[in-house]
Amino acid sequence: MPETSKRGQIMPASPIRKLVPLANKAKERGVKVYQLNIGQPDLPTPQAGLDALKHIDRKVLEYSPSEGLRSLREKLADYYHRFNIDVDVDDIIVTTGGSEAVLFAFMACLDPGDEIIVPEPAYANYMAFAISAGAKIVTVPSSIDEGFALPPLEKFEALITPRTKGILICNPNNPTGYLYTMKEMLQIRDLVKKYDLFLFSDEVYREFCYTGAPYISAFHLPGVEQNVVLIDSVSKRYNECGIRIGAIITKHKELKQNVMKFCQARLSPPLLGQIVAEASIDAGADYMLMTYNEYVERRKFLIDGLNRIPGCYSPIPMGAFYTVVSLPVDDADRFCEWCLNDFEYEGATVFMAPASGFYTTPGMGKREVRMAYVLNKADLGHALKVLTEALRAYPGKTAEAPQ
Amino acid sequence: MPETSKRGQIMPASPIRKLVPLANKAKERGVKVYQLNIGQPDLPTPQAGLDALKHIDRKVLEYSPSEGLRSLREKLADYYHRFNIDVDVDDIIVTTGGSEAVLFAFMACLDPGDEIIVPEPAYANYMAFAISAGAKIVTVPSSIDEGFALPPLEKFEALITPRTKGILICNPNNPTGYLYTMKEMLQIRDLVKKYDLFLFSDEVYREFCYTGAPYISAFHLPGVEQNVVLIDSVSKRYNECGIRIGAIITKHKELKQNVMKFCQARLSPPLLGQIVAEASIDAGADYMLMTYNEYVERRKFLIDGLNRIPGCYSPIPMGAFYTVVSLPVDDADRFCEWCLNDFEYEGATVFMAPASGFYTTPGMGKREVRMAYVLNKADLGHALKVLTEALRAYPGKTAEAPQ
Structure with a gap:
């Protein structure tokens, strides 16, 4: 069997998409998965x-x-x-x-x-x-x-x-x-x-x-x-x-x-x-304003909610529809996998992108995740609840303040 | 001004598309351009x-x-x-x-x-x-x-x-x-x-x-x-x-x-x-048969026509919808450009892809072009007529048999 390229071998798997197979398995088990991992807005196309x-x-x-x-x-x-x-x-x-x-x-x-x-x-x-x-x-x-x-x-x-x-x-x-x-x-x-x-x-x-x-x-x-x-x-x-x-x-x-x-x-x-x-x-100013206002609301709702969870910290994002959040966990990669594999709360779990994949400096972002606020407020509310419970139940949680 | 990559510099311009600006200019002059250069079929989408x-x-x-x-x-x-x-x-x-x-x-x-x-x-x-x-x-x-x-x-x-x-x-x-x-x-x-x-x-x-x-x-x-x-x-x-x-x-x-x-x-x-x-x-067998039969007809029509032009030679293609044709010209790149820049016959010209871009061995394909038979028979007939006249008028035509 011929060998593939070293380039392909060293290519990082996308931190945004690499956990998709685990999310699919969770869905197959009947678990509702709140997708905060990817910038796929649920807002309507014009x-x-x-x-x-x-x-x-x-x-x-x-x-x-x-x-x-x-x-x-x-x-x-x-x-x-x-x-x-x-x-x-x-x-x-x-x-x-x-x-x-x-x-x-x-x-x-x-x-x-x-x-x-x-x-x-x-x-x-x-x-x-x-x-x-x-x-x-x-x-x-x-x-x-x-x-x-x-x-x-x-x-x-x-x-x-x-x-x-x-x-x-x-x-x-x-x-x-x-x-x-x-x-x-x-x-x-x-x-x-x-x-x-x-x-x-x-x-x-x-x-x-x-x-x-x-x-x-x-x-x-x-x-x-x-x-x-x-x-x-x-x-x-x-x-x-x-x-x-x-x-x-x-x-x-x-x-x-x-x-x-x-x-x-x-x-x-x-x-x-x-x-x-x-x-x-040509969708017009009304359409863009609707989209914009929706993100303003979601941003406030999500960031406020995150900063109320003990040990969580998110700066206030000034633009786009993402935030990087520090979590009280030993390893955010492990935590994100665990949420998909081993956890559910009231039939639901959260899918987040481990931030380590957004850094090249080893060890950086180890306790951070990226979240996209591309869900409506009701879903964001549920996702925050699920995240709170996940952080309570996760075996690798840390008591210390996040870095 | 920063310098671009050597990779970009050595990238060949597409022999299929590099003459598009010349074709556009011909069209702007009101010349009908028969596009034999690109595999863009005129047949309907299912x-x-x-x-x-x-x-x-x-x-x-x-x-x-x-x-x-x-x-x-x-x-x-x-x-x-x-x-x-x-x-x-x-x-x-x-x-x-x-x-x-x-x-x-x-x-x-x-x-x-x-x-x-x-x-x-x-x-x-x-x-x-x-x-x-x-x-x-x-x-x-x-x-x-x-x-x-x-x-x-x-x-x-x-x-x-x-x-x-x-x-x-x-x-x-x-x-x-x-x-x-x-x-x-x-x-x-x-x-x-x-x-x-x-x-x-x-x-x-x-x-x-x-x-x-x-x-x-x-x-x-x-x-x-x-x-x-x-x-x-x-x-x-x-x-x-x-x-x-x-x-x-x-x-x-x-x-x-x-x-x-x-x-x-x-x-x-x-x-x-x-x-x-x-x-x-799911377009079905009828659709594919229609497409297939159309290419069978066009292939026969084009190849027969090409091989009747003095000094032209095309083998009989067995598949796809292209053929490589040898022309009685000094340089097919120059001839293709000349057809677009300097020639028209009854208000029309032909756009062909010089074959040199399909070879890496220097000098090979110098007198060859690729043609796609993606036009209907009437257009192919006109294109053959235009090509015949172009070969008569081209200053760099060669008397010798093509290689």
């Missing part, structure tokens, strides 16, 4: 998007252009202009979800052995895509005690080597919900400029900022317009994750050409998803 | 697939499982059983088009520097995906004079090094239309077994075999069940290329686990495409 499907009058569902439908790219340009992001249609390339945008950004910017610096905890799949590209993610730990603010810039600078090609930020942040301030963004800008690095900026959650503090796009930063590689997702924004539509936006001409070669190799992003995405962008 | 879209009653277009919807995988298993391919639901992983199946197969099997041997001409994007994975494609030239039959096995064996990890075949073949015989497949099997290699087998066009000779799947070969990595496309089969649904099929347990990590990183294949694909598999 009706305009669903209607667009019903009104398709094509006889052939053909390939789209490799860079995406022009009409969608035009709508996206208008959308970005509303956020004072000064990009042109030709700066926008449609991808198969934000996932492909990250993969192609790495493939087109990084060679094997190249390094990018990322504050951790960080979205776990960045690591997976970096391994796919043979590149190395170097992390700067941020701390739950400081609400996951940007670590001091000296810590980034200390990690710069001749192989450093970029800095990656996610703003608002997945998994922490942190929103970078203008001061922090300008610090990043200075570093990017000083070392002429790429600035990979994942801004998928820009619509979801809750504290009144402004969302700062990497494209708002003067002087690094050619360095910014903006990662976006349309499907995530409009509660239609399954349509798999994202975008990669850059003004760097050679980079655009390189990305297009990867796009041409995979021929076309999904046609149907593009049709739904285009209609969804 | 009505059952289109209807499935209209009947979607979901309120949320959510992620599917990373491995694809179970109901689709079950239908696919049944489908393969009809071809005596003995695979289980759990051997099937749904991908975003056949493209992603190739990428993930390479990522999960090959490390940077690893080699796979491929008869050429070969589907150009194999090269692109190999470069993405840092792997090396080593080619064995097949010859138009021998109808692109499998080159002698000694030529493969001579290229085997300690880094050789696999052999890749496409059967029926894109771009040549060649259909490998049982004798040839057993020769490949023997080599795969002797050196314990992966056998990547792209069998996207299995429904389209025209000569009565049987389609031999790599899974029909005894003794290499663990070595076979079957690449498939659902969207291509049912004239719905834009839905982006393919599959990777393997019985190699560790490989399945590795592929799943790449699948989890990109979260989910397109949900809507899976819904259409599932309905399309």
Whole structure:
């Protein structure tokens, strides 16, 4: 039997999805599983998007252009202009979800052995895509005690080597919900400029900022317009994750050409998803406000509830729909598995993503989990109750205050 | 401005799509462009697939499982059983088009520097995906004079090094239309077994075999069940290329686990495409027969027509819907560009894929193009007329017989 690649062997299993088989087994046993592990909102897809499907009058569902439908790219340009992001249609390339945008950004910017610096905890799949590209993610730990603010810039600078090609930020942040301030963004800008690095900026959650503090796009930063590689997702924004539509936006001409070669190799992003995405962008302010208000409520409800559980601590997330929570347990990986395998309360259990998979520094996040507040308040309430009981019953609970 | 990756720089532009900007310019000038460059059939998507879209009653277009919807995988298993391919639901992983199946197969099997041997001409994007994975494609030239039959096995064996990890075949073949015989497949099997290699087998066009000779799947070969990595496309089969649904099929347990990590990183294949694909598999024998008969007619019409043009030669393709044609020109790349830039006949021109991009051996395919017979007979007739006139007018035509 031939041996598989070392790359495949060292690829981390997704911390978000690796416990799915255990969750499925729990469901087979008849246990209700509250899914806090994944950013799969239960909110409705815009009706305009669903209607667009019903009104398709094509006889052939053909390939789209490799860079995406022009009409969608035009709508996206208008959308970005509303956020004072000064990009042109030709700066926008449609991808198969934000996932492909990250993969192609790495493939087109990084060679094997190249390094990018990322504050951790960080979205776990960045690591997976970096391994796919043979590149190395170097992390700067941020701390739950400081609400996951940007670590001091000296810590980034200390990690710069001749192989450093970029800095990656996610703003608002997945998994922490942190929103970078203008001061922090300008610090990043200075570093990017000083070392002429790429600035990979994942801004998928820009619509979801809750504290009144402004969302700062990497494209708002003067002087690094050619360095910014903006990662976006349309499907995530409009509660239609399954349509798999994202975008990669850059003004760097050679980079655009390189990305297009990867796009041409995979021929076309999904046609149907593009049709739904285009209609969804017109969903209107009411729809976005409904979604936004719902997250505001859920966020308050979940975070308040978590911080009332003895030994639990969650900073108050400022954006996105995730939070990283410290739990009074010996090992959050073990605890999450235990919840699915060995525990139920009133016929239910909780499915959380162990935070260890969002760190590369060994031992970090050992007592943390990521939760997505993508369930309605009633379900979140039940989930909090189940979590409280699980923490009471778990054999590996710790009395000490969480770190 | 930061420098892009060498990987991106050496990535070949797709020979199928790189001339699209020239074609678009021709269209802007009002020229009718006959698109023979790309395997985008004009035949209708099955009505059952289109209807499935209209009947979607979901309120949320959510992620599917990373491995694809179970109901689709079950239908696919049944489908393969009809071809005596003995695979289980759990051997099937749904991908975003056949493209992603190739990428993930390479990522999960090959490390940077690893080699796979491929008869050429070969589907150009194999090269692109190999470069993405840092792997090396080593080619064995097949010859138009021998109808692109499998080159002698000694030529493969001579290229085997300690880094050789696999052999890749496409059967029926894109771009040549060649259909490998049982004798040839057993020769490949023997080599795969002797050196314990992966056998990547792209069998996207299995429904389209025209000569009565049987389609031999790599899974029909005894003794290499663990070595076979079957690449498939659902969207291509049912004239719905834009839905982006393919599959990777393997019985190699560790490989399945590795592929799943790449699948989890990109979260989910397109949900809507899976819904259409599932309905399309039920399109029925009538639909497939209609498609099949249409290609039989077009194939005969195109190949006869090509072989009547002075200096042109096309072998008779046995399967798929492509052929590689030798033209009486100095340089097919230049000729294809010239057709789009500088030529029209009665307001029309032809868009062909230069074959040089399907070879890695320098100089090979210099006078060849790939044509896809995905247009109706009337259009193919016009395209043949335009090609005839283009060959008369082209400044770089050659009198000599093509090689």
